[in-house]
Amino acid sequence: MALSKSQLLEAYRRMRTIREFEENIHRENTTGEIPGFLHLYCGQEANAVAVCMHLEDTDYIASNHRGHGHCLAKGADVEGMMLELYGKADGLCKGRGGSMHIADVSRGILGANGIVGAGAPLAAGAALTAKTLGTGGVAVSFQGDGASNEGYVFEAINMAVMWQLPVIFYFENNGYGEFTGHDHVVGSKDIAGRAAGFGLPAVKIDGTDFFEIHEASGEAVQRARAGKGPTVIEAVAVRFYGHYEGDPQAYRSKEELADVRQNRDCLKILRQKLIAGKKASARELDAIDREAVDLINACRETAKSAAYPEASTLTDNTYVSY
Amino acid sequence: MALSKSQLLEAYRRMRTIREFEENIHRENTTGEIPGFLHLYCGQEANAVAVCMHLEDTDYIASNHRGHGHCLAKGADVEGMMLELYGKADGLCKGRGGSMHIADVSRGILGANGIVGAGAPLAAGAALTAKTLGTGGVAVSFQGDGASNEGYVFEAINMAVMWQLPVIFYFENNGYGEFTGHDHVVGSKDIAGRAAGFGLPAVKIDGTDFFEIHEASGEAVQRARAGKGPTVIEAVAVRFYGHYEGDPQAYRSKEELADVRQNRDCLKILRQKLIAGKKASARELDAIDREAVDLINACRETAKSAAYPEASTLTDNTYVSY
Amino acid sequence: MAEMAMRAAINLALREEMRRDERVIMIGTDIAGGAQGSSGAEDVAGGVLGITKGLLSEFGAGRVIDTPISEMGYMGVAVGAAATGLRPVAELMFIDFIGCCGDMLLNQAAKIRYMFGGKSTCPLVVRTTIGAGANAAAQHSQSLYHWVTAVPGLKVVVPSNAYDARGLLATAIRDDDPVIFCEHKALYDFPAAAVEIPDASYTIPFGEANFVTEGTDVTVVALGLMTHIAAGVAAALSGKGISVEVIDPRTTSPLDEESILESVASTGRLVIVDESAARCGFGQDVAALVAERAFHALKAPIKVVTPPHCPTPFSPPLEQAWIPSGERVAGAILETMGLDPALAAA
Amino acid sequence: MAEMAMRAAINLALREEMRRDERVIMIGTDIAGGAQGSSGAEDVAGGVLGITKGLLSEFGAGRVIDTPISEMGYMGVAVGAAATGLRPVAELMFIDFIGCCGDMLLNQAAKIRYMFGGKSTCPLVVRTTIGAGANAAAQHSQSLYHWVTAVPGLKVVVPSNAYDARGLLATAIRDDDPVIFCEHKALYDFPAAAVEIPDASYTIPFGEANFVTEGTDVTVVALGLMTHIAAGVAAALSGKGISVEVIDPRTTSPLDEESILESVASTGRLVIVDESAARCGFGQDVAALVAERAFHALKAPIKVVTPPHCPTPFSPPLEQAWIPSGERVAGAILETMGLDPALAAA
Ligand SMILES: Cc1ncc(C[n+]2csc(CCOP(=O)(O)OP(=O)(O)O)c2C)c(N)n1
Numbered sequence A, B: 001m002a003l004s005k006s007q008l009l010e011a012y013r014r015m016r017t018i019r020e021f022e023e024n025i026h027r028e029n030t031t032g033e034i035p036g037f038l039h040l041y042c043g044q045e046a047n048a049v050a051v052c053m054h055l056e057d058t059d060y061i062a063s064n065h066r067g068h069g070h071c072l073a074k075g076a077d078v079e080g081m082m083l084e085l086y087g088k089a090d091g092l093c094k095g096r097g098g099s100m101h102i103a104d105v106s107r108g109i110l111g112a113n114g115i116v117g118a119g120a121p122l123a124a125g126a127a128l129t130a131k132t133l134g135t136g137g138v139a140v141s142f143q144g145d146g147a148s149n150e151g152y153v154f155e156a157i158n159m160a161v162m163w164q165l166p167v168i169f170y171f172e173n174n175g176y177g178e179f180t181g182h183d184h185v186v187g188s189k190d191i192a193g194r195a196a197g198f199g200l201p202a203v204k205i206d207g208t209d210f211f212e213i214h215e216a217s218g219e220a221v222q223r224a225r226a227g228k229g230p231t232v233i234e235a236v237a238v239r240f241y242g243h244y245e246g247d248p249q250a251y252r253s254k255e256e257l258a259d260v261r262q263n264r265d266c267l268k269i270l271r272q273k274l275i276a277g278k279k280a281s282a283r284e285l286d287a288i289d290r291e292a293v294d295l296i297n298a299c300r301e302t303a304k305s306a307a308y309p310e311a312s313t314l315t316d317n318t319y320v321s322y
Numbered sequence C, D: 001m002a003e004m005a006m007r008a009a010i011n012l013a014l015r016e017e018m019r020r021d022e023r024v025i026m027i028g029t030d031i032a033g034g035a036q037g038s039s040g041a042e043d044v045a046g047g048v049l050g051i052t053k054g055l056l057s058e059f060g061a062g063r064v065i066d067t068p069i070s071e072m073g074y075m076g077v078a079v080g081a082a083a084t085g086l087r088p089v090a091e092l093m094f095i096d097f098i099g100c101c102g103d104m105l106l107n108q109a110a111k112i113r114y115m116f117g118g119k120s121t122c123p124l125v126v127r128t129t130i131g132a133g134a135n136a137a138a139q140h141s142q143s144l145y146h147w148v149t150a151v152p153g154l155k156v157v158v159p160s161n162a163y164d165a166r167g168l169l170a171t172a173i174r175d176d177d178p179v180i181f182c183e184h185k186a187l188y189d190f191p192a193a194a195v196e197i198p199d200a201s202y203t204i205p206f207g208e209a210n211f212v213t214e215g216t217d218v219t220v221v222a223l224g225l226m227t228h229i230a231a232g233v234a235a236a237l238s239g240k241g242i243s244v245e246v247i248d249p250r251t252t253s254p255l256d257e258e259s260i261l262e263s264v265a266s267t268g269r270l271v272i273v274d275e276s277a278a279r280c281g282f283g284q285d286v287a288a289l290v291a292e293r294a295f296h297a298l299k300a301p302i303k304v305v306t307p308p309h310c311p312t313p314f315s316p317p318l319e320q321a322w323i324p325s326g327e328r329v330a331g332a333i334l335e336t337m338g339l340d341p342a343l344a345a346a
């Protein structure tokens, strides 16, 4: 799947924007101004971006607790996201959801989710809608390696196979569920292989390589759109930070942490490939970097000074009508 | 695994007793004296009996809604079972459980279960006890093809693999979950294959052939006792009656129903093999048949005339202490 | 107008709504039944309780979807579908199985609208069965509507007769919020629940109680099967000069608080008959409402008649002792009036 | 005697019980933490909230078992283990996840003893966290102890301080029935919950309320974090000549009904402060108890102070408005006394 220069630059911009968004939170979190639990996506940006490049607003994604990247890649408003993380009234969810529940259904984002694995059946449901109403849409659920142990994820895969739903189950295997290594809890040591037994194509790819992700997910999306059913993708990825902000990661060696940043940084890798392949100059990419920094800084300042929701609105939207 | 004549006759007796037990219920159910939902095991007897021949009282089984056969095979008192089905005070569960909750923990029976698939984690738990306390015991969960779609069954399999638990997940694939054919709901069309992806031995066998079941489950039990971990067995079996008593089975052809009784009756097949292999004479087997009939008739009469529990005992045993 | 059993009325409402709006789909285990059987006959069952029979034939497998036994999975599919443009009616065969799919109701369906700042809807209906009396023992007899009533974001319906069931189910399906629709198994073919219903489709608003009987001495609040037990007691006691007002709230969330409070304001006495639970149940909920907001009208202690705090037993005589009986209800009514409960038997 | 935070007290009780009885095992996601990490360091976390730290080091991986993220599966393993000779303490990281494992509590652990005619036991403890206040939003802030209190066969503990937590957890682990042990996240390091506790191990019986303050004007029933809010209000109001008796039931099932009824018999007024639910919650349960059994002592309407019927919001000021506040509690107390709620602020 050939990508035009503008597509490539846009992909870089998105990955860079996500990185900057997350790094900003990482820095700002120490100020205590950002409430709640925060799970950063740094290191995994290529996955959300390359997958979502194949999707339209009318396609759906279901995300997980580590959801900032997925939402930004799928087109959520950056400022709205930042406002939401700060719990402000003008946030994407009016301050009700926060980091773990960021959503924008109008952009096809069924939400980050505080329940590990819950997105898989939800995405299958969105795919059922697409199939039933003939919208031509597809759905993608993003979840981690840890989520691959939740039984309902398998249930969703089985139903997707039976009903040949246009859905992709995308497992970002960053090696850890919280503090526990993948091999300690996945008996088969292999998510794609385990899924393949359910009777659908299941591939294992390098989740640090934008192009490989783009290729594999493109095929899966095409297959889904063509009515040829679901796909499982296991992308071997890396997590730069701890499970949540504040996790000192005693369980990871300094060497591993240095290695992932040096050798397995998807953003660095894409940058090198773009330059080496003469798709973009360092100068062009630097400009994008600066724009991303500016954008995020502006959003942060807006978010910091924005108003909190009024207590009088506390129960709004519990129901449509009651 | 060679079986002595007395073992073979005992196996035949158990299968015959289960068959007679169930046929009796089938007949008596029309009188309205047996309360509740009834799921008969007729046609599947070889499975419970051949598997449980490898087990001691200190080993555990977890059964499902179609549990009479498993319980009888594991050594539950026949009269106590019959009393329980009639809801009588001297029933195995004092009339509290009935058909769907028959249990006798002292015999290693963790109960029939009204929740499809729930037995799989329970059996894994019994195996964890065996492993932790070093009892040398093993655990078997019996469940149907339909149960293979419950996610927590996969979760249990995964944990059994990770912790190398002495547990066997025995799937009796009788082709139907309630009224729905196996192929309609198992996307991969293959339970053993789906399970194998979890990283454990998974075999598919003929669930109408006592000897094949005995062999495969014997190997699995041996492996478990030797600390070599769990096994999945899918046994292709047949269900003679409807899902529950009263199900007219419009979804099954007359031909299929005739065929399973004529050509796939595990009891008939065992009988023929015993006689053909000169392990037993028709006369010996006839005598066992008569004894089974007499036993069940006697139990039925006892059960019919026995007393119901007193209303004053209604809340007994909700707690050990409260 | 024709008399119809509650079973048929529910089936009718489903048909009507599926005809009216093609976004309405049904999903559940064996809701059609028969797929891939060797006879080739499909639509043989309509669920183990036969409620959805004929829908497959009329609407096809694209809209009447037999699922694997994967409650969490298919409930999640229903929620995801509801959030993206369909209006699924998911069947949970027995509410007892809520422990196998609870998260999709508790944390997803109930909360997405709120968590997403009001920018989404989840027009999901979960049809499920409740109730003891069928000797189905502890795992198939519960009436866990108190669990879902406690969850903000869910609406909860407990119909007591064919007329209400049809109208409330139509409302549920047209409602943009998730609704748990609880059908008492014993009412499907219960003679007193089979009532005259209009030919044309109709809706009944949520949060409007039905006054089953009017009375002046004691208010009795009862739902589902209990409504009929209460009505029977009211009829019997009226022969003894005691006037009982039986209120059937029909929906527990939203709850028609005003009707209950007004009734107690006039009678001064309250008995609640409830099958849900002896602790933290719907009965206690109504008692708390009245003890706070109609306290000054009360002339006597509030009585809550529920099953005991123990699982539902299998054995028929025990099960009958477990279910709130007319005798216990009558006794409670008489007690609130300072009369000898033995009078009921007389 | 030494002052200890609730976090440390729970850790201590777990150690003591694991030392005392080698059938006690722990099971849960990341309860040790660090397995198969590249540094080789294990026992790094003790759960995301750090409660079980050090147990792996002392008792080994055979008794401190890190599970996959498979709540239904590992809870089922715990139930199966409990029925066959172990005494598992299973951690459900947040009670909000009960929808992912509910059946194992509702239909298995709670019911097997009853359904099996009393011939088995299920000595399982589920340690779980409850409570809002950490900006953890709707799926990580619930206090669903009303759900489990409603289930016959389960016992439910909601400790409010380090002393109670240690003694009640020891009791829970030695108890032969399944116990849901609900730890409020905000109390782990809450100064007022850090109290003096004895050096030697001790137990506290279930079903015995703690009188946090004695008083004569109004009875306040409160659990967990709410106990401290109530106690703060009681202290403030005592300066205004109002004498409040704060009762902490400590266990919701069994419930010390007698203490509550006796207190109301003497004060004649009842306020319940409860974080569980605005509908069918624990607060309503206590209100119903009193409205039935201490009715004649009541001088004023019963007040139940709960969060509103909406999910827990994320945004800090909204969340603070959601949690029952001292102001609301004081207002309710004054109202039951016929005084102007504004007095509280004064
Ligand atoms: C049902 C459920 N169980 C447990 C948790 C707690 N939890 C949050 S994130 C997480 C780890 C998830 O690991 P993984 O799926 O690999 O995603 P990652 O964090 O690595 O992106 C856990 C256990 C939860 N939120 N929901």
Ligand SMILES: Cc1ncc(C[n+]2csc(CCOP(=O)(O)OP(=O)(O)O)c2C)c(N)n1
Binding pocket: B039, B065, B066, B114, B115, B116, B143, B144, B145, B146, B147, B148, B174, B176, B177, B178, B243, C029, C069, C071, C093, C097, C100
């Ligand atoms: C969790 C749950 N879902 C659904 C049911 C209803 N149900 C009872 S038996 C059954 C079919 C089970 O099929 P299978 O596992 O193949 O066993 P079989 O009846 O064929 O022996 C179903 C759906 C249930 N009891 N529990």
Ligand SMILES: [Mg+2]
Binding pocket: A144, A145, A146, A172, A173, A174, A175, A176, A177, A178
């Ligand atoms: Mg991970």
Ligand SMILES: [Mg+2]
Binding pocket: B144, B145, B146, B172, B173, B174, B175, B176, B177, B178
């Ligand atoms: Mg089957």
